[in-house]
Amino acid sequence: QSALAQPPSVSGSPGQSVTISCTGTSSDVGGHNRVSWYQQSPGTAPKLIIYEVTYRPSGVPYRFSGSKSGNTASLTISGLQAEDEGVYYCGSYTSSVTLVFGGGTALTVL
Amino acid sequence: QVQLVESGGGLVKPGGSLRLSCAASGQIFSDYYMGWIRQAPGRGLEWLSYISGSGSAKYYADSVKGRFTVSRDNAKNSLSLQMSDLRVEDTGVYYCARAPYYWAFDSWGQGSLVAVST
Numbered sequence: 001q002s003a004l005a006q007p008p009s010v011s012g013s014p015g016q017s018v019t020i021s022c023t024g025t026s027s028d029v030g031g032h033n034r035v036s037w038y039q040q041s042p043g044t045a046p047k048l049i050i051y052e053v054t055y056r057p058s059g060v061p062y063r064f065s066g067s068k069s070g071n072t073a074s075l076t077i078s079g080l081q082a083e084d085e086g087v088y089y090c091g092s093y094t095s096s097v098t099l100v101f102g103g104g105t106a107l108t109v110l
Numbered sequence: 111q112v113q114l115v116e117s118g119g120g121l122v123k124p125g126g127s128l129r130l131s132c133a134a135s136g137q138i139f140s141d142y143y144m145g146w147i148r149q150a151p152g153r154g155l156e157w158l159s160y161i162s163g164s165g166s167a168k169y170y171a172d173s174v175k176g177r178f179t180v181s182r183d184n185a186k187n188s189l190s191l192q193m194s195d196l197r198v199e200d201t202g203v204y205y206c207a208r209a210p211y212y213w214a215f216d217s218w219g220q221g222s223l224v225a226v227s228t
Contacts, residue, residue: 003154036214038155045205045221046147046155051214089155093213097169099145099157 004029004090004102011108017078020105022090023071028100030071034093037066037075040104041086050075077107085109112136112217114206119222126196130222132189132206140164140184143209146191149221150202159191160209174200196226 005023012018022029022037029035035053038046048057050066053073063079073092077084090102118130132144146158159180160169168180179192189206204222207215 034213036211038215040155045218046215047218048214048216051211051216055211057216091155091157091214098171099160099213101155101157104154 002100004092004100006088006090006102006105008103009106009108011110012077012080013110014080014082016080017076018080018107019077020075020088020090020107022073022075022092022102024073024092024100025071027096028092028094029068029073029090031095032093033068035066035068035073036091037064037073038089038091039084039086040089046089080109082109112208114208114217114219116204116206116219116222119204119224121225121227122196123228124197124226126226127192127194128196128224130191130193130204130206130224132191132219134187134189134208137208139182139187144182144189145207145209145215146178146180146189146204147207147215147218148200148202148204148224150199153202156202158204160213161189193224196224198226200224201226 037050040046053068054066065076087104089104113135115133145160161180165182177195182189206219208217
């Protein structure tokens, strides 16, 4: 199972919006609504910010939103804040009854 | 407040074995699927294994299938990962995590470092 494709890095200024893409295949992202997103800061465990494509766990700000079109899922962060810096990973359930992660996208707040 | 604490990591030679444990508190442990995810130094996340609340269903990544075995003891609120035939590429931080949603992990341990080296 190949890793999902994510851009290595994205950046934005405070207050702006950024979108991170996560591209897979019809066997994972495109075939199931089981895409999740995680935020990881250096030296810490990942934090779940989106599950099942669009749902936010309790405590995650409304600024974070998820969507999917075809084989590509997206995470949008609006009203960018300095604390949003970190590496973001997508993950998707697959038809092989496994989970595959993306390679991660480093977000820099300028 | 869910808390997950991994233990059992360390330095092991190629071909060796190691058993990781994850102690859970603050939840009804048996209600949840649990998983193991690892992260090689400076690299991304890699899913390894997933186990149902009862322990009857277990799933593995191809990279560890046949070498790693996941298990749980609900009476002791404990999750384990038995690792054998370890390879240099198994080096990394190993996390246990809780899955209250389908294949998505909301609570993670602090990680346990496994180093496979001669």
